[in-house]
Amino acid sequence: MTDAASPLLSVRNLTVTFGSGAHSVSAVAGISFEIAEGETLGLVGESGCGKSTTGKALMKIVAPSSGTIELDGVDITRLRGRALRNARTRMQMIFQDPISSLNPRRRVRDIVAEPLDAWKSATGSARETIVRTLLNEVGIDPDVYGARYPREFSGGQCQRISIARSLAMRPKLLICDEVVSALDVSVQAQILNLLEDLKAEYGLTLLFIAHDLAVVKNVSDRVAVMYLGKICEIGPSDVLYEAPAHPYTKFLLGAALEADPDVTVRGEVLQGEPPSPLDPPSGCRFRTRCPFATDLCASDEPALREVAPGHHVACHFPLTTLGSSPSPSPILG
Amino acid sequence: MSSVLDDVVDPEALAPKRLGALFWICVGWLALNVLGAIFANVLPLVNPLYQNYNAINAGPSLHHWLGTDDLGRDILSRIVYGSRVSITVGIGAMVIGFGIGLPLGMLAAFRRGRLDSLLTAFMYVFLAFPAIIAVIAVLSFWTPRSLFKIIVVIGLASVPLVYRVIRTATLAVAARDFVTAAKVQGATDRRILVKELLPNIAPIAVSFLLIGVATVVTLEGVLAFLGLSVNPPTPSWGNMINESRTVMAQNPWLVLFPSLALCLFLLCLNFIGDRLRTYFDVTEVKL
Amino acid sequence: MSTQLLVVDDLHTTFRTAAGLVAAVGGVSFDLATNETVGIVGESGSGKTVLARTIMGLQPRSNVEVRGSVLLDGHQVVGASEREMRERWATDVSMVFQDPMTSLNPVMRIGRQIDETLRVRLGMDKRAARARAIELLAMVGMPSAEHRYRAYPTQLSGGMRQRVVIATALACSPKLLIADEPTTGLDVTIQAQILNLLDDLKEQLHMSVILITHDLGVVATRTSRIIVMYAGRIVEMGATRDVFFRHRMPYTRALLESSPKVSNPSHTRLRVIPGRPPNLSTLTSGCAFAPRCSSASERCHQERPSLEPAEEPGHVFACWHPLAATELHEAPR
Numbered sequence: 035m036t037d038a039a040s041p042l043l044s045v046r047n048l049t050v051t052f053g054s055g056a057h058s059v060s061a062v063a064g065i066s067f068e069i070a071e072g073e074t075l076g077l078v079g080e081s082g083c084g085k086s087t088t089g090k091a092l093m094k095i096v097a098p099s100s101g102t103i104e105l106d107g108v109d110i111t112r113l114r115g116r117a118l119r120n121a122r123t124r125m126q127m128i129f130q131d132p133i134s135s136l137n138p139r140r141r142v143r144d145i146v147a148e149p150l151d152a153w154k155s156a157t158g159s160a161r162e163t164i165v166r167t168l169l170n171e172v173g174i175d176p177d178v179y180g181a182r183y184p185r186e187f188s189g190g191q192c193q194r195i196s197i198a199r200s201l202a203m204r205p206k207l208l209i210c211d212e213v214v215s216a217l218d219v220s221v222q223a224q225i226l227n228l229l230e231d232l233k234a235e236y237g238l239t240l241l242f243i244a245h246d247l248a249v250v251k252n253v254s255d256r257v258a259v260m261y262l263g264k265i266c267e268i269g270p271s272d273v274l275y276e277a278p279a280h281p282y283t284k285f286l287l288g289a290a291l292e293a294d295p296d297v298t299v300r301g302e303v304l305q306g307e308p309p310s311p312l313d314p315p316s317g318c319r320f321r322t323r324c325p326f327a328t329d330l331c332a333s334d335e336p337a338l339r340e341v342a343p344g345h346h347v348a349c350h351f352p353l354t355t356l357g358s359s360p361s362p363s364p365i366l367g
Numbered sequence: 368m369s370s371v372l373d374d375v376v377d378p379e380a381l382a383p384k385r386l387g388a389l390f391w392i393c394v395g396w397l398a399l400n401v402l403g404a405i406f407a408n409v410l411p412l413v414n415p416l417y418q419n420y421n422a423i424n425a426g427p428s429l430h431h432w433l434g435t436d437d438l439g440r441d442i443l444s445r446i447v448y449g450s451r452v453s454i455t456v457g458i459g460a461m462v463i464g465f466g467i468g469l470p471l472g473m474l475a476a477f478r479r480g481r482l483d484s485l486l487t488a489f490m491y492v493f494l495a496f497p498a499i500i501a502v503i504a505v506l507s508f509w510t511p512r513s514l515f516k517i518i519v520v521i522g523l524a525s526v527p528l529v530y531r532v533i534r535t536a537t538l539a540v541a542a543r544d545f546v547t548a549a550k551v552q553g554a555t556d557r558r559i560l561v562k563e564l565l566p567n568i569a570p571i572a573v574s575f576l577l578i579g580v581a582t583v584v585t586l587e588g589v590l591a592f593l594g595l596s597v598n599p600p601t602p603s604w605g606n607m608i609n610e611s612r613t614v615m616a617q618n619p620w621l622v623l624f625p626s627l628a629l630c631l632f633l634l635c636l637n638f639i640g641d642r643l644r645t646y647f648d649v650t651e652v653k654l
Numbered sequence: 655m656s657t658q659l660l661v662v663d664d665l666h667t668t669f670r671t672a673a674g675l676v677a678a679v680g681g682v683s684f685d686l687a688t689n690e691t692v693g694i695v696g697e698s699g700s701g702k703t704v705l706a707r708t709i710m711g712l713q714p715r716s717n718v719e720v721r722g723s724v725l726l727d728g729h730q731v732v733g734a735s736e737r738e739m740r741e742r743w744a745t746d747v748s749m750v751f752q753d754p755m756t757s758l759n760p761v762m763r764i765g766r767q768i769d770e771t772l773r774v775r776l777g778m779d780k781r782a783a784r785a786r787a788i789e790l791l792a793m794v795g796m797p798s799a800e801h802r803y804r805a806y807p808t809q810l811s812g813g814m815r816q817r818v819v820i821a822t823a824l825a826c827s828p829k830l831l832i833a834d835e836p837t838t839g840l841d842v843t844i845q846a847q848i849l850n851l852l853d854d855l856k857e858q859l860h861m862s863v864i865l866i867t868h869d870l871g872v873v874a875t876r877t878s879r880i881i882v883m884y885a886g887r888i889v890e891m892g893a894t895r896d897v898f899f900r901h902r903m904p905y906t907r908a909l910l911e912s913s914p915k916v917s918n919p920s921h922t923r924l925r926v927i928p929g930r931p932p933n934l935s936t937l938t939s940g941c942a943f944a945p946r947c948s949s950a951s952e953r954c955h956q957e958r959p960s961l962e963p964a965e966e967p968g969h970v971f972a973c974w975h976p977l978a979a980t981e982l983h984e985a986p987r
Binding site: 093122123153 | 544545547550
């Protein structure tokens with residue numbers, strides 16, 4: 035599944051460094067992953083772990099310092115100008131703040147048509163038809179709401195409009211950066227379901243970035259966990275949630291608040307806070323908070339290694355190993 | 368209070384904003400001023416340079432509604448003709464100021480990087496220099512003075528200010544996600560500047576433009592007062608007030624009416640600018 | 655009744671706006687025992703924050719009308735002047751807000767901000783106040799409290815700032831602490847730390863806590879009772895387990911079912927309620943949830959149901975067509 039012949043997106047040693055010299059921060063410190071066509075990869079981690087920067091680097095909103103990003107076999111890190119603009123239309127991104135994502139001075143139908151206008155790919159009635167279809171698709175009546183301005187909509191509706199806009203150029207990869215975290219619970223569920231529907235209908239591949247473990251679990255085929263700019267674990271979501279191999283993943287899952295009074299209160303809570311990315315710890319970046327850390331963790335940085343089919347972990351002492359892990363349930367790629 | 372309401376009130380429920388009657392009165396007054404300046408020639412006004420020796424320092428009368436000055440010239444006529452200078456300088460200088468400052472400010476804020484650093488440093492050096500002194504210095508040496516030169520000098524002097532306001536406004540808008548979204552959709556920079564950024568900074572630009580015109584009109588008054596504006600006998604509000612100084616005791620009308628004209632003009636501009644700013648602000652209230 | 659610290663009776667908070675009267679809180683009654691934690695759950699516009707501010711006596715005089723009664727420790731809050739309330743804030747009731755950055759003064763050292771309350775309200779001298787402030791910082795788990803006493807809010811992480819806010823709120827040992835979305839902006843692991851801290855402090859200081867949140871996970875294991883609010887009214891209230899497993903109001907169920915769970919398999923289709931939370935200025939005489947409710951009848955649109963007792967003691971709900979009174983949810987694994 036992961037190692038399918040040609041993944042849609044293939045990221046190798048992606049690094050994003052901000053600043054220079056002594057004040058440089060590697061927000062993303064050399065990560066590699068692949069996303070197969072039609073798959074949803076969840077990217078979780080706490081604030082400052084580099085998950086959003088990863089999303090932005092893929093869109094080249096921030097410039098990657100090194101590494102390659104191959105979309106359909108083409109390395110987009112080398113593209114400039116029109117070629118880059120063109121490549122971007124095959125990937126789209128939806129942002130966290132639905133209201134900030136929409137130009138307050140433009141009408142909804144013009145917002146959705148913006149990509150078409152920018153590329154002059156559809157005009158007149160063709161443009162009109164596409165806009166109407168898209169708005170209907172996301173559950174917004176174009177006749178009633180098409181001429182309105184974003185301020186007249188709630189957060190959930192704004193997010194729908196953002197989604198409609200992102201689909202205008204028929205992208206293959208959709209990067210969702212915390213798209214539901216600003217929404218009410220009931221609205222959040224609507225948007226998640228909508229994304230699932232559109233994914234099927236448009237044959238999309240999703241990179242779903244979020245801090246909410248439950249949300250990520252619900253939409254992803256595979257999940258990657260980031261800590262301080264590195265991927266510490268990546269694997270099929272059911273396996274990873276059931277039997278996390280990295281201690282950080284385990285603590286993260288333990289801290290997730292389940293809406294269930296019967297869940298054991300107070301699993302072990304991870305103490306302390308992530309160290310500053312300005313001065314990351316030597317060796318394993320999680321070792322300063324890890325209860326199992328040894329001298330080895332301080333001296334050698336663990337590389338990602340496979341502990342079960344498709345399940346990789348960057349830890350010297352993974353909690354599950356090849357022999358002991360439960361067999362992964364079959365998951366469609 | 369508003370933060371509490373944001374929690375409960377749907378923006379659709381907010382009643383449409385009104386600009387208020389006073390706003391329209393101000394707009395009317397400004398329109399009257401501008402029309403007067405444009406059509407001064409065809410209005411039934413006495414020649415502003417005609418000296419009526421039978422009515423020197425006369426108070427308001429049927430013949431001279433606002434009285435005459437120490438040379439027997441009609442004050443009303445001189446105020447109307449004088450507004451030509453004031454308004455031309457005000458608008459002209461702002462056209463230059465915005466013509467240069469607005470695109471530069473937007474570009475710098477949108478592109479950031481070295482262009483921004485260079486431009487901003489350059490503008491701040493200018494800002495550090497007291498503009499009024501610079502204007503006075505340049506105008507003292509660049510003779511003979513003409514309306515055109517005055518407009519150019521004041522206009523250029525206003526560029527750093529306009530640049531700074533527009534750059535700051537653009538920075539705030541450029542950080543919003545919809546700008547990134549447009550970029551990601553493949554929009555060109557020019558398209559982003561015109562379609563995404565400009566409409567959003569327009570309200571700030573317009574209100575600053577109005578306040579800028581008011582400031583320039585005042586500045587022209589100051590220059591005229593120092594004898595650095597258009598040469599007499601051409602009337603401007605500033606040099607009318609300047610000339611009236613010497614005869615203030617005999618003829619208080621002479622200082623009152625031009626000052627009043629200037630005052631009302633500035634008041635209206637500032638009020639409209641301020642009102643527009645809040646008006647556009649409120650429509651941006653978010654959930 | 656003597657053990658009830660807080661008795662709220664038929665409380666109404668109405669805003670006069672350009673669009674007319676907005677009943678943000680429309681007749682809320684509940685009480686709270688000493689050393690009890692009650693959770694108030696609702697989406698945006700449910701009036702939960704306005705309710706909290708009204709209980710605090712924080713509503714401005716102009717354009718707001720407050721009716722009903724809030725008896726806090728036997729004293730009436732409704733109609734009390736700001737001067738009277740000032741005597742009671744910090745010592746009787748305190749509040750922790752969602753965004754720790756806005757509730758701290760960015761140009762004042764955090765120690766000073768705690769000191770100030772102590773010196774003004776408890777008349778402590780400088781040295782005693784400083785000692786107590788450091789004690790409080792240590793109590794809320796601030797590492798090297800003595801050193802951090804001199805830090806500015808911007809030098810602290812979000813979690814640490816929230817600890818400072820909590821220390822400030824608890825400086826004068828209030829009898830009631832109202833925490834309004836205290837962990838919403840925080841990371842998962844930090845969220846767990848803060849909630850555990852609040853729990854511990856509640857026991858330690860023998861206070862009562864109102865925990866306001868949109869997240870059912872926050873209240874599931876940390877409250878004895880839950881109040882579910884919708885459109886400014888209580889729609890269901892009862893012991894935490896009853897609300898989770900034996901709820902009668904369709905909205906409560908919809909809220910529970912639309913929140914994604916970590917235990918769900920991937921690509922779980924969430925149950926959604928159509929629409930979005932209502933506009934409070936256009937409420938009708940019927941049940942506010944009726945337009946989104948699948949079992950709504952004509953009666954629901956005409957007539958508002960009042961709170962009726964369920965079988966379990968203390969469990970009430972407002973619905974004409976309640977769900978069956980059986981164990982609705984099986985206790986999950």
